[in-house]
Amino acid sequence: MAYRRRNGHDTWHYCRNCTLWPTSDYKEQSTKPTTGELCNQCRSKDSAGTCTK
Ligand SMILES: [Zn+2]
Secondary structure: OOEEEEOOOOEEEOOOOOOOOOOOOEEEEOOOOOOOEEOHHHHHHHHHOOOOO
């Protein structure tokens, strides 16, 4: 599972089907981020079971 954050932004995404999933100019890490925030859309997809990880 990967977390991505667009450079210059504090929001981390972890669903590849998130409409805001960064595809360029991003930072990626495999561990849960300890700084910034998790994307609300990713969180709602996760709880709805529609998050593609
Ligand atoms: Zn997201």
